[in-house]
Amino acid sequence: MDYSSILEQVFKESKAYSSVGKIANYIPELSNINPDKFGLYIQTKDNQHFELGDSLEPFSIQSISKVFTLSMAFSLLGENIWKRVGVEPSGSPFNSIVQLEYENGIPRNPFINPGALVITDILLTHLNNPKTDLLLFVRKLAQDDSINFDLNIAQSEKETGHHNASLVHMLKAHGNINNPCEEVLDFYYHQCSIVMNCKQLAQSFSPYASLIEPFDFASVELNKSQVKRINAIMLSSGFYDESGEFAFKVGLPGKSGVGGGIIAFLPHEYSIAVWSPKLNKKGNSVRGMKALELFTTLSGQSIF
Amino acid sequence: MDYSSILEQVFKESKAYSSVGKIANYIPELSNINPDKFGLYIQTKDNQHFELGDSLEPFSIQSISKVFTLSMAFSLLGENIWKRVGVEPSGSPFNSIVQLEYENGIPRNPFINPGALVITDILLTHLNNPKTDLLLFVRKLAQDDSINFDLNIAQSEKETGHHNASLVHMLKAHGNINNPCEEVLDFYYHQCSIVMNCKQLAQSFSPYASLIEPFDFASVELNKSQVKRINAIMLSSGFYDESGEFAFKVGLPGKSGVGGGIIAFLPHEYSIAVWSPKLNKKGNSVRGMKALELFTTLSGQSIF
Amino acid sequence: MDYSSILEQVFKESKAYSSVGKIANYIPELSNINPDKFGLYIQTKDNQHFELGDSLEPFSIQSISKVFTLSMAFSLLGENIWKRVGVEPSGSPFNSIVQLEYENGIPRNPFINPGALVITDILLTHLNNPKTDLLLFVRKLAQDDSINFDLNIAQSEKETGHHNASLVHMLKAHGNINNPCEEVLDFYYHQCSIVMNCKQLAQSFSPYASLIEPFDFASVELNKSQVKRINAIMLSSGFYDESGEFAFKVGLPGKSGVGGGIIAFLPHEYSIAVWSPKLNKKGNSVRGMKALELFTTLSGQSIF
Amino acid sequence: MDYSSILEQVFKESKAYSSVGKIANYIPELSNINPDKFGLYIQTKDNQHFELGDSLEPFSIQSISKVFTLSMAFSLLGENIWKRVGVEPSGSPFNSIVQLEYENGIPRNPFINPGALVITDILLTHLNNPKTDLLLFVRKLAQDDSINFDLNIAQSEKETGHHNASLVHMLKAHGNINNPCEEVLDFYYHQCSIVMNCKQLAQSFSPYASLIEPFDFASVELNKSQVKRINAIMLSSGFYDESGEFAFKVGLPGKSGVGGGIIAFLPHEYSIAVWSPKLNKKGNSVRGMKALELFTTLSGQSIF
DSSP: OOOHHHHHHHHHHHHHGGGGOOOOOSHHHHSSSOOTOOEEEEEEEEEEEEEEEEOOOOOOOOHHHHHHHHHHHHHHHHHGGGSSSOOSOOGGGGGGGHHHHHTTTSSSOOHHEEEEHHHHHHHHOOOOHHHHHHHHHHHHHTTTTEEEOOHHHHHHHHHHHHHHHHHHHHHHHTTOOOOHHHHHHHHHHHHHTEHHHHHHHHTTTTTTTTTSSEEEEEEEOOOOHHHHHHHHHHHTTTTGGGGHHHHHHHHOOEEEEESSSSEEEEETTEEEEEEEOOOOTSBBHHHHHHHHHHHHHHHHHOOO | OOHHHHHHHHHHHGGGGGSSOOOOOOOOHHSOOTTTEEEEEEEETSSEEEEEEEEOOEEEEEGGHHHHHHHHHHHHHGGGGGSOOOSSSSOOOGHHHHHHHTTTTOOOOOOHHHHHHHHHHHHHHSSSSSSHHHHHHHHHHHHHOOOOOHHHHHHHHHOOOHHHHHHHHHHTTTOOOSSOOOHHHHHHHHTOOOOOOHHHHHHHTTTTSSSSSOOOTTTTEEOOOHHHHHHHHHHHHHGGHHHHHHHHHOOSSSSTTTTEEEEETTTTTTEEEEEOOOBTSSSSSSSHHHHHHHHHHHTTOOOO | OOOOHHHHHHHHHGGGGGGGGGGOOOOHHHSSOTTOOOOEOOOOOTTTTTESSSTOEEEOOOGGHHHHHHHHHHHHHGGGGTTSSSOOOOOGGGEEEHHHHHHTOOOOOOTTTHHHHHHHHHHHOOOOOHHHHHHHHHHHHHOTTOOOOOOOHHHHHHHHOOOHHHHHHHHTTTOOOOOOOOHHHHHHHHHHEEEHHHHHHHHHHHTTTTSSSOOTTTTTOOHHHHHHHHHHHHHTTTTTTGHHHHHTTTOOOEEEOSSEEEEEEEEEEEEEEEOOOOOTSSSBBHHHHHHHHHHHHHHTTOOO | OOEEEHHHHHHHHHGGGSSSSBBBSSSSHTTSSTTOOOOOEEEETSOEEEEETTTTTEOOOGGGGGHHHHHHHHHHHGGGGGGOOOOOOOOOOHHHHHHHTTTTTSOTTTTTHHHHHHHHHHHHHHHSSSHHHHHHHHHHHHTTTTOBHHHHHHHHHHHHHHHHHHHHHHHHTTTTSSSSHHHHHHHHHHHHEEEEEEEHHHHHHHTTTTOOOOOTTTTEEEOHHHHHHHHHHHHHTTTGGHHHHHHHHHHHOOEOOOOOOEEEEHHHHHOOOOEEEOOOOSSSHHHHHHHHHHHHHHOOOOOO
């Protein structure tokens, strides 16, 4: 399919939404971004690509990194990983911490913060150089060695992140964190601070979209079945408390971050990365969500 | 694809699971069923079918009926339906009633009981003969005029259903029920009591699976986009508090009922109904879930 | 102590608060009351009394009746009553229904609605003429045979009381209601509809205040120890989610109702009833609370 | 009243309960205590005293210290203190952390851990030498300069106290902690580690029991009304999730600690300290609770 004309329409129709929402403002580094930025990049199965706007401008991927760390931990532990974190949607964010109480410290899934903190703890235990290993893995996926952490962002988040500190201590109180809380938080904030552009993101999700073979490099090895399972978690839990809405309106597995980025993909067809910094109240990019909804509506394709 | 040999293997390997779980015992009519029953029926896009075991034996479809009533209500109200019920997964069942409190009486999705009760209330308001209309719709979908309610089951559930009575009064206290609570419960229990077999179920989900065109008969009319959206809700919320697990292991949209039935489908390829009465603690058929997991693993197909 | 001059000051200083708050408006019969009404009546150990304003005007006692029904049920079951209801404060009202879920249908105390519904169920089981017996008991306590139900109020509350209907069905679903839900609600709303004036209320709490001997008439018999235990529950749970505030500021055991009435007492000294219809957000009389705070501050007496 | 013979009976009858319960085992220093220890000390208004068993053996007062820190903070801030912490009972411990979420970081009362952490933060802000000032205050109350922290206990608790660390970070995330979390925890654990014996405890609560005048020394000054208000909070919230039970069975204001100590008092009559290390599931001393219940039953005195 030639997506060029569809993209043009997506760009035009989604433009109205660029004035809606607010940039994440809890750390200065994120709030200084030009709110009008908009980028989009599609990578297809037959190695074509289509792009729009600021598709080469790097931004903080934030929670999109949770897919990469889950992949590494799943590769390391296999099915044993599910003893420490679940695969169910979490329901309202309101319940996130009380859920830990009555489910004995097992987070509902690896994409809510408590789950990602447990995944982080697993990587700390099993890797000799967790930060380096993560970067190497992401660079390999994106086929781009320039990808790096933004240490200012990592540092800022660490200083103000009392909610995450509360979560990691609660997990530790329940026996589901093995490393020191400070080390878990330090590595966690490094993950979130990874900076990528739309092109790199679309490229890095090609194996998830089955555009190329699954992972088999460095210490990370996943078979097709495992990749599909990660995709299922993205679909049910990839968009915070708006995962149902995204599946409902867009119909693709994906993952968002509070930096305004969204990655999504149609298995065997394409992966698509979009970026627009203004967020709705649930923490997802307003124009990014709308652009993807328009894209799947206009192209008439979805997993359903 | 010729599914015959796969089915044989599914039958054999899933047999070990037929001793696990317990039949729903809160109403006598459901608990009298032979626990060893097992049926499976596949309907494909090219109008082939494959079947196994007790595929023609009728059983109580229970919550699978929620897909039919949602379809009717969505057809009647269009997008306005989402003002009264959400599309997000519900998280732990533990929170179902307190969630109503802090989200002002708007149930999270139409497949948890509070959501289905709101859907029932909508049908009561908009249909002249809601029970008849529902039966006609289901018969049309299944292409079988023999489908009916089991009035003994409906009556039994009404007498013992204090949890649902509590929910409907709570919804009414929040202003999200317009008809008398007793009428809502009466119609709700009729829906749950519908009796079908695997063949009828597989047939009736053909339009959801895009094997045939979407609905356009009687008062129920849905376009392709609306059908896909219902499918998305099935994927994220179709299996109670095990929806993530089902998406993770099976990778298909679907819906289960405490009668032991499960319907699932791969869009554009097939719909599959399976029945085995013994349930796990989450209320889903043990052998049915396993059979579907084996089926998608062996066939190598899923939406991911 | 001569309370006359204190009362004068209480009247004057509390007057400013008569404009604050809102009359309970969920049933017409309660909302038609003149919002400026204010009555107060004190009964002392040496059989003196002091009164102010509309102390002889009858009003709906609402939840104050929960003390009477608890007394009857405690008399009937003895310590066994605590198997079906607890004695702990309930925390936020927000949690009232979810608390039933995780504490298996045992309400935290007899003064929250779920607890009072269980008490009602107990009386229905053990009394032949529960409504008559309750009236006879209250009339005996108040030494006034004119006390009666207001059937209009009882009827109105029954028709609109979906929150209580939800609670009683939830309790029944947990096995903690033995009679039909409708009968429980009917008797419950009759209790709430009892009409008394400040004088009758102050008189009827004399045995609780140890001004006269505890109960020993009709089927209701309680010893001193049992009466003190009921008093302890009044102190910790008598004012909805403001019980701590009342103990903190007033320092007396007591009970309030949404009709605007409050009863309180200093053991061995006096019982005091106050009435002013305007309520704060927690459902307690604004001027009534203030009057009692002033009274104990000026008299320099409290249980602490 | 001569309490000697009553005490003898209390000792005998409560002995059966010395085998019930478990010593707090989360820190080695607390778990090494001889479980059979039992001490009791009564200080009366006319300066008599009565004692039993190990009444002079020091133990870790743990949460009893929360009364001392609340007193200091109330003295420093006056009524403004209630902007940062409430006076209502907390309901189930289950809800403690989620309560912070929906009540915007304002703990329900100063005796649950989140509330005590806020009180600790207040003292850190307003005192130059908080640890020294606290010790001086407690020594003055108990009229004994030998009272001190147990630094081993303070250190142990700090290392293992991830639940409290979670709470303090959650409070900080809600803006209700002004000092660094580590400093709050450090001072908090020092408070809990104070070591006293029954005699010192009974003596130190004399002003709360109105046996002597309220506080007026060093920086701590409270009037009678303020002291009574602290007593009201002890009654409604002094025994974790068993405060209602204690008021119900014992009928005195008081405070317990997981070291096995309990302080209680009858205003204008006596203060009583009891110590027995084995705890029930709610964290209160089994034999201590029973001894106090027997004591008020046999003496026929309570605030009700």
